[in-house]
Amino acid sequence: MTRAKKLRIVHCVRSPFGGIFRHILDLAHQQHHEGHDVGLILDSETCSPFEAAKIEAETTSLTLGVAKFPIKRQIGSGDLMAFWRMYKALKAMKPDVVHTHGAKGGALGRTVASCLPQKPVRLYCPHGGSLHYDKDSLKGKIFFGLERMLEKITDSLVFVSEYEMRSYFAKVGQPKVSWNLTYNGLRDHEFTPIPADEQAYDFLMIGQLRDLKGPDLFIDALKMLHNQGKKATALIVGSGEDEEKYRSMVREYGLEAHVTFSKPMPAIQAFAKTHCVVVPSRAESMPYIVLEAIGAQKPLIATQVGGIPEIFGDQAHVLVPANNALSLGEAMLVKLESRELAQAQAAQLVEQIKSGFSLTTMNRTILDEYYRGFRIRPDINLPLTTKTENVQNAA
Structure with a gap:
């Protein structure tokens, strides 16, 4: 199929955090580099200064502009105003493709896109999202039912891991629309070793500070090491709803002199401050922090959840069980005593992730899915040329 010279692509997401936001900004960067116009719509209330700085750094890539307004996590009356603001923003951006991310961004973005006069191709990437719910729970039944209903206004699903794909098939059902498996990928310069500073901490945990990511397990494992006489040091980088709880744990365990909390910072900076990265998550889809740590050649301890075993491949046996502070502590002890x-x-x-987890490969596969959308939608035509129009902070 002959490709268009330029597409107008808008990414929609609720919360601009972690790997999901890294995924979006990487796509925006690469898609702009390949000649396409890109826009971004996101929640204004969860966009911290750290994330705002990331958006600012990609301003040249976001040629269609950035629209920010409140988008609540839970379903409520505020969704009516969010719908209207997103409709105005998308109508002004005139997208050929609306690529939605996460449960709320996916639901709202696809619904609004289906009401637009320009009939864009609609894609949805769960990034875990509602798939973390138990299939038999009340919330699970509700959200998985909604996911199935939303397929009717979806042209393609994009899964970032085989685990996510299997979860969708098991909890929502076999997709009735086109779907694609595309691994997250790193930029070429990220496959560069980052040595530890002279004053580096023994361990680093970086990410959202909430129970799903396992900071409590990390702190429990550190306590175990200290009880064994191993006075390991740790840096915890990030922010989140449960931060004060983890600070209280550190005080209660008497670890204040050995554990430092830091505001969010780029992973490349944090990696230089440690000898070993720890990812103690209880659940994941395809976490960038694991890819980033491997690309930087940092010793790594991670749990056997989500798509992490797919990254490790034939080395997956080194992963530790999830929700198990004892196993985590034992793995940390081994790294501490066998640093070389x-x-x-x-x-x-x-070496084993370079070919399968690159940004170039990720973007090429997703662009192919965009063009497939034009092929399967008889009501829209593939654009040959477009004119760039910037919509900054629309609505």
Whole structure:
């Protein structure tokens, strides 16, 4: 199929945090680099200064502009105003493709896109989202039913891991629309070793500070090491709804002199401050922090959840069980006492992810899915040329 010279692509997401936002900004960067116009719509209330700085750094890539307004996590009356504001923003951006991300961004974005006069191709990537719910729970039944209904206004589903794909099939059902498996990927320069500083901490945890990501397990494991006489140091980088709870745990355990909390910072900066990265998550889809740590050749401890085993491949046996502070602590002890061996293993692991987890591959596969949408939608035509129009902070 002949490709258009330029597409107008708008990414819609509710909360601009973590791997989901990294995924979006990477796509925006690469899509702009390949000649397309890109826009972004997101929640204004959860966009912290750290995320705002990331958006600012990609301003040149976001040629269609950025629209920010309140989008609540839970379903409520505020969704009516969010719908109207998103409708105005998308109508002004005139997208050929609306690529939605996460449960709320996916539901709202696809619904609004289906009401637009320009009939864009509609894609949805769950990024875990509602798939973390138990299939037999009341919330699970409600959200999975909604996911199935929303397929009627979806042209394609994009899964970022085989685990996410299997979860969707098991909880929502076999998709009735086109679907695609596309792994997250790193930029070429991220496959560069980052050595530890002289004053580096023994361990680093970086990410959202909430129970799903396992900070409490990390702190429990540190306590275990200290009880064994191993006075390990740790840096916890991030912010979140449960931060004060974890600070209280550190005080209660008497670890204040050994554990430091830091506001969010780029992973490349945090990696230089540690000898080993720890990802103690209880649930994940395809976490960028694991890819980033491997690309930087940092010794890594991660749990056997979500798509992480797919990253490790034949080395997946080194992953630790989820929700198990004892196993996590034992793995941390091994890294602490065998630092040279851990570094050698990290150098080996990077070689097996270079080809399958690159941004170039990720973007090419997703662009192919966009063009497939034009092929399966008889009511829309593939645009040959478009004119860039910027909509900054629409609505």
